[in-house]
Amino acid sequence: MLRRVKSLVAKQRLNSISELIPLLAHDEDFRTQSLNHLMVNVSSLFRDPNVFAKLKQEVFPYLTSFARLSIWVAGCAEGLEAYSLAILLEEEGLLDRTQIYATDINSEVLKQAASGVLVDSLNADDALRYNESLGKSSLSDYFVTAYGKQKLKQELLAKISFEHHDLTQQAPFLNAQLVLCRNVLIYFDKTLKNKVVNTLWDSLDETGYLVIGTKESIEYLDIDYDYTVTDEKTRIYKKSDLK
Ligand SMILES: C[S@@+](CC[C@H](N)C(=O)[O-])C[C@H]1O[C@@H](n2cnc3c(N)ncnc32)[C@H](O)[C@@H]1O
Numbered sequence: 001m002l003r004r005v006k007s008l009v010a011k012q013r014l015n016s017i018s019e020l021i022p023l024l025a026h027d028e029d030f031r032t033q034s035l036n037h038l039m040v041n042v043s044s045l046f047r048d049p050n051v052f053a054k055l056k057q058e059v060f061p062y063l064t065s066f067a068r069l070s071i072w073v074a075g076c077a078e079g080l081e082a083y084s085l086a087i088l089l090e091e092e093g094l095l096d097r098t099q100i101y102a103t104d105i106n107s108e109v110l111k112q113a114a115s116g117v118l119v120d121s122l123n124a125d126d127a128l129r130y131n132e133s134l135g136k137s138s139l140s141d142y143f144v145t146a147y148g149k150q151k152l153k154q155e156l157l158a159k160i161s162f163e164h165h166d167l168t169q170q171a172p173f174l175n176a177q178l179v180l181c182r183n184v185l186i187y188f189d190k191t192l193k194n195k196v197v198n199t200l201w202d203s204l205d206e207t208g209y210l211v212i213g214t215k216e217s218i219e220y221l222d223i224d225y226d227y228t229v230t231d232e233k234t235r236i237y238k239k240s241d242l243k
Pocket residue numbers: 039040041042043044047074075076077078081103104105106109165166167168181182183184187
């Protein structure tokens with residue numbers, strides 16, 4: 001965080017961190033820009049492929065029992081996680097019945113995400129992670145190239161709704177069968193984690209699944225629901241009856 005703040009000071013050509021204070025207090029545009037600068041938006045297609053493979057094996061069979069599916073990708077950054085999910089759902093014949101809500105607090109990354117255009121071209125590592133996620137086809141089949149950039153095919157992009165949402169302040173999206181919130185909790189302290197994780201559980205239907213980052217955990221938090229651990233390594237949890 002200190003590194004990010006210092007880089008913000010340098011970017012603004014200020015002399016010290018304290019010089020940020022009046023700007024943050026009085027200039028709303030500056031506040032938004034600064035927030036966007038402070039956020040870490042690192043992501044990749046099929047990040048932690050073992051998680052996607054596990055989702056396909058353990059969670060997709062559950063999803064097939066629903067006529068309509070809502071999936072929430074919270075803290076979606078530039079959308080790569082939502083694109084990955086859409087591709088795998090399409091391969092299992094589930095995408096037609098699915099609405100994916102992909103949300104983030106950073107409006108800049110959301111614009112990029114909603115465009116469907118990849119910032120970095122597909123490479124061999126993306127293809128490898130797609131295969132390890134048990135992808136069935138060739139990753140490039142899901143993208144079209146225009147003006148030297150690759151863009152997610154429109155029929156997949158149309159199934160994802162990108163919306164601004166602050167996990168720490170706003171109500172949950174309701175009745176989801178699956179919620180992914182990976183590599184976001186890591187930035188919050190315990191109080192905020194408690195609040196956010198309960199928001200995520202609230203958003204799930206009675207027996208839905210929650211996926212967090214592989215380096216995150218919820219075991220020590222105060223959670224208002226009972227749940228079971230579907231897979232410890234990939235941090236996939238399943239909600240059970242109300243406490
Ligand atoms: C490291 S990225 C994770 C992206 C993706 N989930 C993944 O695992 O690859 C963290 C994202 O969380 C978002 N974020 C941070 N605080 C948030 C909040 N309070 N509400 C919603 N999103 C938030 C950031 O803007 C950033 O895009």
